[in-house]
Amino acid sequence: IIKITLALIFSAAVIVSPQQNDVSSKENILPKNTLGEIINSFISVINSSDKDSVSIFVNKYLSKDLGPVAGKIWSGEKYLSLLQNLRQDAGLISPVDVSKSNDENYLVVIFKTTKSEKPVGIEFKKNINDNTLRSLEVHVLGMPNKPYQWPGEKLDEKGIADAINEKLQKDFNAGSFSGNVLIARGDKIILEKSYGHANIEKQILNNDKTRFHTGSLGKMITATAIAQLVERGKLKFSDTLGTILKDYPNSEAAKEITIHELLTHTSGIADPFELGRRKPGVDYSTPKSNLPLFADAELTMKPGSHHSYSNGNYAVLAAIVEQVSGMTFENYINENIFKPAGMQIGNQQEYKNLPIATRYSNSAENDPLALRPVTPVVDLENDIQFEYSGYSNGYLTADDVYRFLYSLRENKLVSKEMVDMITTGKVSIEEGAPFKYGYGFYDANMWGVNLRGHSGGGGNSGIGADAEMLW
DSSP, X not given: OGGGHHHHHHHHHTOOOOOTTOOOOOGGGSOSSHHHHHHHHHHHHHHOSOTHHHHHHHHHHSSSSOOEETTEEOOHHHHHHHHHHHHHHHOSEEEEEEXXXXXXXXXXXXXXXXXXXXXXXXXXXXXXXXXSEEEEEEEEOSSOSSOOOOOSSOOOHHHHHHHHHHHHHHHHHTTSOOEEEEEEETTEEEEEEEXXXXXXXXXXXXXXXXXXXXXXXXXXXXXXXXXHHHHTTSOOXXXXXXXXXXXXXXXXXXXXXXXXXXXXXXXXXXXXXXXSOOOTTOOOOSHHHHGGGTTTSOOSSOTTSSOOOOHHHHHHHHHHHHHHHSSOHHHHHIIIIITTTTOGGGSHHHHTTSOBOOOEEXXXXXXXXXXXXOEESSOGGGSOSSOOSSSOOOEEOHHHHHHHHHHHHTTSSSOHHHHHHHHSOOEESSTTOSEEEOSSOEEEEETTEEEEEEEEEOTTSSOEEEEEEEO
């Protein structure tokens, strides 16, 4: 999911107030390849008045060899329902922006619609071996077509806090935001505020102690753990995977893949959510429990060729931390990151008593444009609240995330030189995009500033997190 988060934020930001009654074709922005032709057919189907066109499209492009969406296998029947509801709720659609992907079988397209003020991002993944789609995933972008007008003058800290609170309050009132926000300059917190409910059914409000599933924010923590072991002389970024995990299932790939390639998502290792091997009720909260989901699979590309985001990279990195340190990954990051940073999660017995936010989302199949009330994604009683998979590291409070970033910036976890090493961009995410991927951190140049951090969640996961440092 994280693969597209910053791409969608950027793409939505460059849409300039399109007129909703103007759906003039911009098909020429689509690539001149097989995937581009399929997407053109998709546009024609959604804009068609022929009711049978949807089922014809699904039977032709979405009826076999389907991949999972957010870890769940979709059927042709579910796609039929999705497309029928999309056509009904969106009206006419028109492409206004695309991602510049290195993969000719993958593309994110941003659409405007005649029935919504918010743009829609759709991920298209084509099967490599034939002219069908492996998956199609709809994301409603929170940013309206008309950008929010922030104050034009330079503000002091109170003015900054007031302006941000005003914006967030409007988003909350519009039903587009619920959660916690913390903004600081150095060791001074400028704004810390909660909005909305941790549990709607029980009418439990969010507060500053509420824990949220933070998804891929955990990649920053995993990368920091690797950096610590490098500084201690236990690892080198140039080490190959096979020299550390000697029993790694894909032994040939392990001889070639380096720590650097794992950290930058350039290894070609498959994603544990993409192969459809996850089983309901199985605990995948540790690195080693994730390896059978992907480690023996064929590589998706030649290592080092380009960036291709995969959660599998960070499950492998967490397994490497365990192998090198002789500790479980959970114990390692608790003792070497959580506690030194002063994060409350470092005391897990007390932490379990803090309130936890229920994950809510809209039905991707029946409500693709998120027009109806949200429902819980999981049964919280059975949800894994302490996850240490390497690609996602637990439920955190906003204060926990801040303390991690502040401790990192103040060189309390690794040296200044190492902080610069892991946060500085190494590989391009996509052609022409204003951001690169470092070691577990995005390095983005947007809106006239440099930001370094990571986002987490997205799609219909019920997870939405972002942590950024203004460098």
